[in-house]
Amino acid sequence: MESFKIYDTYTREIRSFAPLNPPFAGIYICGPTVYGHPHLGHARGPIVFDVLHRYLTHLNYKVRFVRNITDVGHLVNDADEGEDKIAKKARLDQVEPMEIAQFYTDSYHRMLNALNVLPASIEPRASGHIIEQIEMIQVIMDKGFAYESNGSVYFDVPGYSKTHDYGRLSGRVLEELIAGAGNEARELEGQDEKRNPADFALWKKAGPEHIMQWNSPWSRGFPGWHIECSAMSRKYLGDTFDIHGGGMDLLFPHHESEIAQSMACNSKQPAKYWIHHNMITVNGQKMAKSLGNGISIDEFFSGEHTLLEKAYSPMTLKFFILQAHYRGTLDFSNEALQASEKGLNRLLNATETLKQIKASPGSGVDANALKQKCYDALNEDLNTPILIANLFEIVTLVNNLASGNETIDENGLEVLKTTLNAFVFDILGLKTEKPVQTDKIDGLMQLLITMRNDAKAQKNYALSDEIRNKLDELGFEIKDGKEGTSYSITS
């Protein structure tokens, strides 16, 4: 088995991947808060973690991939006060909050499907796991790490920090957090319920304006944003599982709080490895719905946005994202996307060309070395840009083989085919995109109809009949009418 290494944000080092219960690998990814259509920035996480999912599967791990849907509890300022993001959208649209959640969950799924992202093994919804969250909160309270205040329950960060390292994952300094720095919600109403500004909500008592609420031992209310992931990852993957992933913007407070909750409840770290991908930027600024610079995925695929020179296909977007290492920022530009589009076509064309290559008795090619370089790239912290550079070496080789400038023997050819197909299709999850073929068929038909009518005009009935018969075989029926020749597709 290949030796896969990955950067662990918690220890800040690249570590060999050794799952807790091989051959099983458990992965938990923080999914979307479903209150708007996904934008370009939402595409990076699914694509990065899909390659992780696919590569571990390729390495024969049995992967359980859990990605949640946040449909309750995520408040508009990402802190502990204010309106629920989904309930706010529901109020504005005058519908039931769960209609909003369903509508945008469907939209998110369409994006994943277009991007050829493998489905999650389990996709739990926060609102569907209220019992599990309440039970976990109760254990945290029983162990003395949380307190009730006016029907709400808060995690006691200073108390927890006496024996635990709060801030370790995100690199926040505890003293600053306790003094109130970095806590965006500190000026907001309800802060007086907290003993300390660094504390965060596990359960919130609902005011009459909150549409989504459930009974609990403390109040009719709703869970805090962070507890859902702790409760759902624990339910489906166990107290400690292999990989927890998400965007870097979730490091604090979300993932930091998840660790605190799991440690407080289970006395165990939730994840053995923490993996975070970086953001997509537009002129250096993070792309986000809340910043108003987001290009929605549908706009991106249709080209209808002022920032876009043209439409880009799902696979072009995927390739663009894979050409950057997941831990670096990726700046949006039309130039880069158009380069990706060309590169992708070259790569996919090479997979077609390779099918037609014939083996020779001799070979000037070390296919096994090329194959190993591809594995090495992903084994060293999932380095997709280096992998793609190596794949382009194979593309050059394939084109040299096609033109006769290079030869390869049967074994080498087999290795080359297996390698290229495995990495392009199975691991990177790229696919050949069918162009809009209706237009093409129509164009070809118009050309043939013109040629057939020209032949008729020149009394070359042998040719005009031949065209008609061939088209008939192909399932096209030509009809001559008063307003010219039309055709229909018969089969």
Next chain:
Amino acid sequence: MESFKIYDTYTREIRSFAPLNPPFAGIYICGPTVYGHPHLGHARGPIVFDVLHRYLTHLNYKVRFVRNITDVGHLVNDADEGEDKIAKKARLDQVEPMEIAQFYTDSYHRMLNALNVLPASIEPRASGHIIEQIEMIQVIMDKGFAYESNGSVYFDVPGYSKTHDYGRLSGRVLEELIAGAGNEARELEGQDEKRNPADFALWKKAGPEHIMQWNSPWSRGFPGWHIECSAMSRKYLGDTFDIHGGGMDLLFPHHESEIAQSMACNSKQPAKYWIHHNMITVNGQKMAKSLGNGISIDEFFSGEHTLLEKAYSPMTLKFFILQAHYRGTLDFSNEALQASEKGLNRLLNATETLKQIKASPGSGVDANALKQKCYDALNEDLNTPILIANLFEIVTLVNNLASGNETIDENGLEVLKTTLNAFVFDILGLKTEKPVQTDKIDGLMQLLITMRNDAKAQKNYALSDEIRNKLDELGFEIKDGKEGTSYSITS
């Protein structure tokens, strides 16, 4: 507004549809228990209720369409003892039950998508509404209609029947139920917990073999099968809503029990109209996974099943189902499907032909009468076969207009276009299916390459160059090589 009438199973009569809060219309449909790939029988409900959804939307109702996913609580014998269907499949496959539920939910969604069924407004999962179910059970107990027995809770059918009409919906005779007739589970272990064989489970205490269990006031356990729909319909549509739908096989015990639960809890009927579709049969026998005669949807679309003479497309299946009235049985046969395929093509071709028809000053056609007949068909109990017969009248007319045997004026033409498109695409939800066009493009290109090479051989360079240039414009590049001429798609 058109006067829509529908058969109500509860009153056994065709009644005018008058929603509780117009223009809103609330619909709850019993969705699948997700432990296997959907088979042909699973397609009928979604298609029938999709037409209802689409038609009410067309009539300007604002429809909230709720269809649940049963991912817990449905036991293998459809009664109150035995293993959970999903947990059993999970045990056999050695995975977490929620992986089974997710996998087959995804499969179900693929079917709905292929059949062009509109997405549900809300798609609640039973396991995600345990709190709501526990709360409803508690109210039923508080009102004296249920009792605890050994950690399980049962609905008291004889007690309820003193003041309510249990058996009214399904036409079962209470005395027979109380005597134990018609209760398939009466011989099974655990029946001694019930005071009467007619009683049904609201909550079941979990044995160690049950993987899915939650805390409740009575035991660690799981909800009965029937309570989920009562709790979720109430949560998302209110105590009483407009339409409850499902298959006729759900009349007893599922829907009968739903009515009892809602009446006991809310003192209100849950639904104003109960709509039930009939089954698909194979040689007169119901098609069901449990009977082993199910053709899976994927097999149906691929043609890979001994009962199938060929593959049938999703729209062919949809049209086949729509050609029968939803309350009649529909017997599977290859002959009927092939007739549907031809009929569908005729219908869709007419929508294309109609685009090219030009208006005349005079008209021999009463387009408004044709339009009204289409509405009348659906208004009288959603009669899709009569609607389709009326649409074929329009098809005949369109073909007569195309051949010049009939004329139509501008107003009439507009009415005809609006009517045909509305009923075919918006209301029946049919769509033009793209054939596998890659083969067609390849066939056309081979024909053009042959013609271009012939022209070159005849030194007709004007023609050969013209073909090459036209193909270049269309995004095809021709390459002459040692092994003949090939082409690639450049854009």
